[in-house]
Amino acid sequence: MAVDTLLLELGAEELPPTALDALSDAFAAGIEKGLQEADIPFQGVTAYATPRRLAVQVKNLADKQPDREVERRGPALAAAFKEGAPTKAAEGFARSCGVSVDELIHLETDKGTWLGFREHQPGESVQALLPDILRKAISALPVPKNMRWGTSRIEFSRPVHWLVTLYGSDVIAAEALGLQASRTTYGHRFHAPDAIQLEHADAYLGALENAFVLADRQQRRERIREQVLAEAEVQEANAVIDEDLLVEVSGLVEWPVALTGSFDERFLEVPAECLVSSMKANQKYFHLLDDQGKLKPLFITISNIDSADPQQVISGNEKVIRPRLADAAFFYDTDRKRTLASRIPQLESVVFQQQLGTLADKARRSSAIASHIAERIGGDVTHAQRAVALAKCDLVTEMVLEFPELQGIMGRYYAEQDGEPADVAQALEEQYLPRFATDAIPHSATGKALALADRLDTLVGIFGIGQRPTGAKDPFALRRASIGVLNILVKGELNLDLRELLNVAAEQYRDLPKAEGLIDDVLTYMLDRFRAWGQEEGISAEMYLAVRARPVTKPLDFARRLRAVKAFAQRDEAAALAAANKRVSNILSKQEHDGSTQVDQSLLQEPAEQALFNAVTLSQHQVTPLFAAGDYQQALDALATLREPVDNFFDQVMVMADDVSIRRNRLALLASLQALFLEVADIAQLPQ
Numbered sequence: 001m002a003v004d005t006l007l008l009e010l011g012a013e014e015l016p017p018t019a020l021d022a023l024s025d026a027f028a029a030g031i032e033k034g035l036q037e038a039d040i041p042f043q044g045v046t047a048y049a050t051p052r053r054l055a056v057q058v059k060n061l062a063d064k065q066p067d068r069e070v071e072r073r074g075p076a077l078a079a080a081f082k083e084g085a086p087t088k089a090a091e092g093f094a095r096s097c098g099v100s101v102d103e104l105i106h107l108e109t110d111k112g113t114w115l116g117f118r119e120h121q122p123g124e125s126v127q128a129l130l131p132d133i134l135r136k137a138i139s140a141l142p143v144p145k146n147m148r149w150g151t152s153r154i155e156f157s158r159p160v161h162w163l164v165t166l167y168g169s170d171v172i173a174a175e176a177l178g179l180q181a182s183r184t185t186y187g188h189r190f191h192a193p194d195a196i197q198l199e200h201a202d203a204y205l206g207a208l209e210n211a212f213v214l215a216d217r218q219q220r221r222e223r224i225r226e227q228v229l230a231e232a233e234v235q236e237a238n239a240v241i242d243e244d245l246l247v248e249v250s251g252l253v254e255w256p257v258a259l260t261g262s263f264d265e266r267f268l269e270v271p272a273e274c275l276v277s278s279m280k281a282n283q284k285y286f287h288l289l290d291d292q293g294k295l296k297p298l299f300i301t302i303s304n305i306d307s308a309d310p311q312q313v314i315s316g317n318e319k320v321i322r323p324r325l326a327d328a329a330f331f332y333d334t335d336r337k338r339t340l341a342s343r344i345p346q347l348e349s350v351v352f353q354q355q356l357g358t359l360a361d362k363a364r365r366s367s368a369i370a371s372h373i374a375e376r377i378g379g380d381v382t383h384a385q386r387a388v389a390l391a392k393c394d395l396v397t398e399m400v401l402e403f404p405e406l407q408g409i410m411g412r413y414y415a416e417q418d419g420e421p422a423d424v425a426q427a428l429e430e431q432y433l434p435r436f437a438t439d440a441i442p443h444s445a446t447g448k449a450l451a452l453a454d455r456l457d458t459l460v461g462i463f464g465i466g467q468r469p470t471g472a473k474d475p476f477a478l479r480r481a482s483i484g485v486l487n488i489l490v491k492g493e494l495n496l497d498l499r500e501l502l503n504v505a506a507e508q509y510r511d512l513p514k515a516e517g518l519i520d521d522v523l524t525y526m527l528d529r530f531r532a533w534g535q536e537e538g539i540s541a542e543m544y545l546a547v548r549a550r551p552v553t554k555p556l557d558f559a560r561r562l563r564a565v566k567a568f569a570q571r572d573e574a575a576a577l578a579a580a581n582k583r584v585s586n587i588l589s590k591q592e593h594d595g596s597t598q599v600d601q602s603l604l605q606e607p608a609e610q611a612l613f614n615a616v617t618l619s620q621h622q623v624t625p626l627f628a629a630g631d632y633q634q635a636l637d638a639l640a641t642l643r644e645p646v647d648n649f650f651d652q653v654m655v656m657a658d659d660v661s662i663r664r665n666r667l668a669l670l671a672s673l674q675a676l677f678l679e680v681a682d683i684a685q686l687p688q
Contacts, residue, residue, distance in 0.1 A: 001041075001066070004168035006058040006126070007201035008134060009185055010176070011162035014051045017251030019144045023157070024049035024217065030137025031056045038129050039065050048205075048215040050254045052189070055215060057204060061167070065123025072097060073107055074115035090115055126167055131174040134165065138176050154178045162186065166201040187211020188255050190305055212255040212306070221250045224302055227258035228286050231300050235260060237288035239300065242280065249284050253304040261285075261314045265297045267325045271413050274328045277403040282324050283317070331398040339418045340411065343393040350396065353476075356461045359392045362454075365461075365508035366391075370453035372504045377494055379445030380423070387427040387450045390415060394428070408432045423447070434487050436480070437536060441488045448492055452501070455481040460505040463522045464512030482526040486533055489555040495630075499523055499553040523553065530558060539566050542686050549682035557630060564632035565681050573643040575688050580646045581677055582684035584670045587655060596664075597672035603665040608645070608652040615645040616673050623676065632680045639676055646673065 008031060015023065028047035035042055035058065043060035074093035080086060086094075086101045094101045097117040107116035146155040154160075154177050165172040165181035174181040183198045185208070192211035198204060205215055214220040225241060232239035250256070267275060272295040279285040285299040301317045303310075347360040356362070367388040374384035394400050394411035411428035423446040430447030431454055433440055442448045462468065462476045469478050489496060502519045512518065531544045539562050547561045568574055604610045619639055626635040655670070657663045677683050 002063045003041075003043075003060045004063065005166075005201040006042075006061045006130075007055065007164060007166040007198070007204050008057075009053055009055040009162075009164035009204075010138065010160060010179075011053050011164075011186060012156070012160045013158040015049075015054075015158055015251075016144055017051065017248050019142075019157070020049050020051070020251040021217070021247065022142050024054055026141050027054045027137055028056045030140050031058065031133060034133030034136055035061070038124075038133065040126060040129065041066070047217075049217055049251075050213060050215055050220075051252060052186075052254065053215070055164075055204070057201065061126065063167070064125045065129070067123050068121045070119055070121045071107075072117045074104065074117065077106065077113040077115060080115045093117075127170075127172050130165065130167075130172050131176075134174055135176050152178060164198065166198055169200045187213050188305075191255065214254065214256070217250060220253070220256060221246055224250055224253075224256045224258065227256065227302075228300050231258045231260045232288055235288060235296070235298055237290060237296050237298060240276075240287055240289060242286075245280055245284065245286065249302045252284065253302055255304060255306060257303045257306050257310075258300050259303055259310055259314050259317070260298055260300050261318045261321070263297050263299065263318065263321055263325055267329055268295060268297060270325070270329045270332045271410070273406055273409050274332060274399060274403065275325060277406055278324045278328045279321065281403065281405075283321055285317075285321070327402070328399070331402055335397045335399055335410070335414060336417060340390050340393040340414045340420075341418065343396050344389060346396045347392055350392075353461065353465075355465045359395070362457060362461075363388055363392065365505070366450075366453040366457045368508050369456055369501070369505050370449040373452050373496070373501070374445065374449040376496055377445055377448065379449050380421075383421055383424050383427075383446045384449040384453075386420070387424045387431075387446050388453065390420070390424065391428060391431055391450060391454065427451075434484050437483055437487070437533070439487075441491045448488055448494065452485060452488055453505075455485050456501055456505040457508070459485075459522050459526070460502060460518065461509065461512070463525070464506070464509060464514050464518055466514045468521070468525065478525075479529065482529045483533060485526065486529055486555050486559075490559040493556060495554055495556045497554050498526060527553075527555075527558065530555075530562065533559075534562055537563070537566070539563075540569075543569060543681075546681040546683055546685040549685060550678065550680075560630055561632050561681055564636050565683070565686070567633050568636040568640070568683070569686055571637075571640055573640040574683070574686060576643050576647065577640065577677075578683050578686040579688040580643075580650065581674060581682070582688065583650065584674045585682075585684050588667060588671060588674070591656075591667060595671060596668045597675055599669050599672060600661075600665050603662055604669075605662065606653045608648045609666060609669060612642075612645040612649045612673070613669055615642055616669070616676065619676055620672075623679070627679050636677075636680055642673070642676075 024047045028045050032045045041062040042058050046057045048055040048057065074080065075089040080090035090101050093115060094104055099117065104115050104117055107114045143157040146157065148155055149159040156177055160177045160179055162184060163174070163176055163179035163181045164183060164185050165174045166183055171181060171183050184195050185198060186193070187196055187208060188211055196207055196211055198207055208215050214223060224246060228239045228241060275295060276287050279287055279299055283301065285301050288296045288298045288300065290296050299321065303313050307313050347363060348358055350359045352359050352362045367385050370384040370388045371381045374381045390411065394407055394414060397410060397414070399410050400407050408429040408431060412425045415425035415428055423444045426444050427442065427447040427450045430442035430444060431450045433442050433451060442451050458476060458481055459478055462478060467476065488494070499519060502522050506518060527548065531541065534544050543562060543565045546565050547558060552558045552561065599613055601613065604613055619642060622638045623635040626638070653666065655663070655666045657666065
């Protein structure tokens with residue numbers, strides 16, 4: 001069986017840059033899946049992509065499927081012959097196999113003897129199988145939006161122009177999207193527009209690079225990164241390379257060339273975030289900072305041509321960016337003509353959610369929640385109320401209407417200019433923290449109160465109108481809001497009761513259609529997010545379930561228990577004590593124990609039960625102050641010493657004694673043992 005390299009390339013007009021990675025990866029995955037399903041051996045699949053092409057290269061691909069011995073089973077022997085003559089069932093099976101009844105074989109199985117047929121089936125060739133694999137892979141591509149072109153009814157993300165299917169040096173006859181396969185590809189649209197005849201699939205990358213095309217996505221990105229850093233060094237500046245922007249820019253060019261331009265220093269009077277947003281969102285420029293972290297009046301653009309007159313390209317980009325920055329300056333100057341507070345009435349006409357009212361309604365509800373939280377965490381209640389009132393005002397400013405990603409940031413700037421208290425201004429930006437699981441949390445107490453209040457109001461309100469997330473649908477980002485609340489409470493070390501906070505939030509609503517059981521529903525949903533939260537810290541599902549089994553409603557306390565259980569689970573004693581606790585739980589549930597933990601010492605007869613009682617009593621004295629301090633890890637470490645007396649008890653003592661009083665006393669002893677561990681978690685849930 002021979003092997004060679006397979007090359008597939010689909011040429012198109014400029015593909016959407018933000019979708020290029022997904023299209024490329026899906027194309028490679030589709031080809032790989034097709035080859036695997038066809039059982040054609042290969043070594044590896046590599047995806048390539050530029051704005052004008054999607055390509056896949058398969059190394060060491062066999063030229064055909066392996067030959068196979070195919071065995072078919074027909075009717076049972078008893079049904080295949082009657083009085084020595086073949087029945088219609090036997091004859092029909094033989095015809096389906098293309099042979100006579102005499103050529104069939106007998107197959108012995110554990111269920112009897114059957115007629116059968118065995119034949120050698122040669123593997124089909126790559127040339128025969130690939131066209132269908134290719135069509136299926138293309139049809140499965142996650143195209144963001146299809147289009148048609150010309151008079152054709154064919155649909156794809158962009159008009160397609162060429163198709164390459166090379167196996168080694170041979171073209172595989174195939175058709176897709178109305179294109180007939182060939183060995184012809186094309187280089188850079190301007191530097192090398194002529195057709196390129198590929199002699200072999202292995203020549204792909206080299207041939208394209210000679211034609212000013214870097215087909216390897218990662219290579220192109222690193223080329224851009226290196227050039228941007230080199231340009232920044234020339235300018236004695238520090239380049240800020242946003243990875244998302246880097247990916248997008250690499251999806252716009254085939255032959256990247258970094259060029260540095262400048263803009264008027266007067267624009268630096270505008271907040272840097274505004275200028276950066278304009279440069280990134282509109283022009284896809286990289287910005288530069290000085291050694292103090294301040295924005296420099298420079299930008300780096302990535303051109304798709306290696307111009308003989310780069311200054312002309314730079315001048316063109318400078319002309320384009322000037323009106324963009326002028327717009328940002330205009331928005332900023334216009335917004336500053338009014339205070340943030342003067343925009344509060346505008347929130348009365350901005351709908352938050354149809355059933356939950358406007359942003360003004362949300363602010364009124366959140367103000368009460370934030371006041372409660374600020375008081376509980378030692379913050380300034382007046383400042384918390386002011387922050388809530390101003391929190392959404394920047395949403396109606398010109399700058400944020402143009403650049404939504406600046407919400408909160410512009411609120412801080414405008415609040416500072418209005419002379420608002422420093423922590424109020426800071427809170428306006430911090431209200432959106434954390435934006436994702438590993439993001440920073442608000443630093444100020446006012447910021448924490450605002451961020452928590454806003455999320456809690458949303459959670460209670462959306463659940464209260466029956467719009468809780470289902471499956472993958474979470475239009476109000478309630479999962480993210482829940483994890484945000486947990487992170488603020490845990491990382492901020494705020495030992496607040498989540499049930500209490502949800503009750504305060506619910507009290508701000510007059511009438512919610514799903515009010516019955518609302519607090520329990522939201523609380524359960526939020527605490528269930530600890531499962532995902534714990535995965536970030538290496539906490540298993542069993543550890544989570546051990547803590548979740550306890551009625552813990554303070555997230556900080558919940559997190560401390562999780563970490564303590566994780567540490568305990570790594571001890572040698574953990575598995576044995578988990579098994580013992582599970583055994584205790586089973587015994588107590590089967591005997592319908594009344595829950596009593598009062599042990600009568602006079603009824604302790606066996607040395608092993610006396611030893612366990614003494615050990616439990618000693619442990620109670622040791623761990624009670626640790627429980628009170630929330631030092632669950634040290635408490636579980638102390639309880640780990642109970643392993644030996646527990647093991648001895650079960651080895652030497654019959655719990656279900658004939659004497660009822662002794663039996664009840666021993667059950668009470670086990671209940672007291674269980675109660676110690678349940679102060680932290682139900683460790684019976686841990687692996688045993």
